Amino acid sequence: MRAIHQHLRKINKPSVKTIHSPDGDIIDCVLLHHQPAFDHPRLRGQKPLDPPERPRGHNKRKGLRPKSFQLWRMEGETCPEGTIPIRRTKEEDILRANSVSSFGKKLRHFQRDTSSNGHEHAVGYVSGEKYYGAKASINVWAPQVQNQYEFSLSQIWIISGSFGNDLNTIEAGWQVSPELYGDNYPRFFTYWTNDAYQATGCYNLLCSGFVQTNSQIAIGAAISPSSSYKGGQFDVTLLIWKDPKHGNWWLEFGSGILVGYWPSFLFTHLREHASMVQYGGEVVNSSPFGAHTSTQMGSGHFAEEGFTKSSYFRNIQVVDWDNNLVPSPNIRVLADHPNCYDIQGGSNRAWGNYFYYGGPGKNPKCP
Template sequence: MTKLNIFRLVLIMVLSYLSDRANGRVNFKGVDEKLKQLNKPAVKTIQSEDGDIIDCVDIYKQPAFDHSVLKNHVIQMKPNFKLKEEKLDTTSFSSKLVVSQTWQKSGSCPDGTVPIRRIQRKDLLRVKSIGRFGRKPQEIVSKSNTTNLKKGLYPSNNTTDVALPTIVNRSAANLVTLGYNYIGAKAEINVWNPNVAADDEFTTAQIWLKAGPGDNFESLETGWTVNPQLYGDRRTRLFAYWTKDSYKSTGCFDLTCSGFVHTNPDVALGAAIEPVSSEFGQQYHVTLGVYMVTLTSMALSHFSKIQTDNAINHYYEQMNMIGLLKRSTLVEWGGQVYSTNVKKTPHTKTAMGSGQFASGLFGNACFIQNPNIVDYSLSLKYPEWVGTWADDYYCYTAYNYQKSYGTLPIFYFGGPGQNPNCP
């Protein structure tokens, strides 16, 4: 082959590559513009041993302030009321609170700044659309059938089954409560590092605070996730999420768009949390919640907490989430797997929770303990009615286990995905 032909071949390959990036995925100009929008000037930069770069950003120059609704906004560091919490015996087993993130080994952020995980060029090059970077894929609702939510193991005042939509591209195993005037939810969520089979799939263990119809809900969410397409690895990471239209065109993970105001100098959204639980070994959990911060009718502010103190870690500030501003009607605790290969054969091997079924119980299955709701009594309390929901039950299961009378149930959930009963 002549040098001229080799040059032509290389040129064709380069042009084809650039065309693919521009038409099929992203172009480099768009990547650079998006990076400039996402990453704010750092007062200090911390290189984490896991490859993350944490920027300590002036608290008033974080991404949330790109939104016009936050012009002249004064950051709220503490809620203007204190929640009362019922102290009930849950269980006698030992689970330790996860109190560290990997990046903290390499430094800390100075006063007046907040840690923000830097979005790198490689992060944007993994996605199909820069415009949807940081967003969950839209839910695809089956029109042919629904999944019935049955009464759970906990004593109930409500015996009516509730029809929930079947989501084609997601599987869930959740504890659910329906009601009215919920202004918050909280739980201790067991931390694991489950397998994710494909780079474009993810698994979560989380809390959802929802309002609105099932196909167009508003939601505030927090928990842990393994999400290789978003984060570039398979580590277990803390996240927060919001949407105003059931993931169609609004919302995002963490601080990848305007929405959450971050206030905690010690916690970075999207950063890895450690340690994680091991089978029949030491168990670890995070304590997380989503609450209304103010009781005024003009503003909606929510925050998620990684520890049970009286400080706001980060909160959501938007004026047009009408349903959640009035009240939440649905709270869910549990796990979710996103894949285009759920509810079909072959099924994805992406796991939920610990990767073991709920029947494995403590030390084997992932658990959520002390799932509480908050209403206008401003008390954290176990819901009057709960039900369990597993819409792909040969692949992932849910079990609200009560050890004995007088103790609160522990909710177990999860599964391996593909297995002999879920081919």
């Protein structure tokens, strides 16, 4: 318990205002320069950077305002200018983890053949070029997760390095993770690692790394509304790109809402560029040798069901060497276990490059 309380003191920073969210979250409004990122020796005493030049071809649509898609904003509460909202970590959050040191981390798993380690993917990907960012719109669902040790997420991965110990990734999307958050709400999240998920990196702001610049979005907070089967579809747009001037990787959410950046010094290979971009879903099957998990990916329905029933990524793009947003060329699709979760790609004028993906997990073809 002493180790847990010590860790809580480290990550929960003093706040100038506290907001109680309807879902039970406590959101602390923390001064910009007191956020966890500035515990990093390379950032100590610094201020967040000014916004970078956005990629060409990126139009900031008028659309979602931040208060309309996170539960903590529903009653009109906001954090004052000069602060950022941080979801407070509680004792019980850390107690759900395997250990204090593993709290807020993804366990190492990133091999392309994921049949043996319980992580299953249905993804679209591009590789073989130099990539400087990615963008897509993803519809949000609230998939059922079978138990506390599993999660279901939909995200963009920016990847460089080999799939050995030097893998660098930047990740952002939405996830349902009872272990991390203690509930089944879909939540906006970020992640990074520079050593294949071994010792570095974390979710959200649970270690020093990602620098948040936005006072209106809480990373790790619940997204609302979500899509409904045969009903309204709710999607969010994510853009991650490398600032040509300073080399940091920035994240934008929705229509023109800059969330913050990953400093380039966190990485080795990603200091230069990415060699692969992935888009899609991932679940944990915690019993890979027994009956398959019934944890759903996306909507819990297969790709062939299509619009309003299946999950999708649309307007899939990458950022090229000259900071232009361009359609993802030669996007390939891959499902580790297509009888459990599958994927189907396509393209048209309205949606550009897109794919449907997901599935129910356990079913007669996926016993």
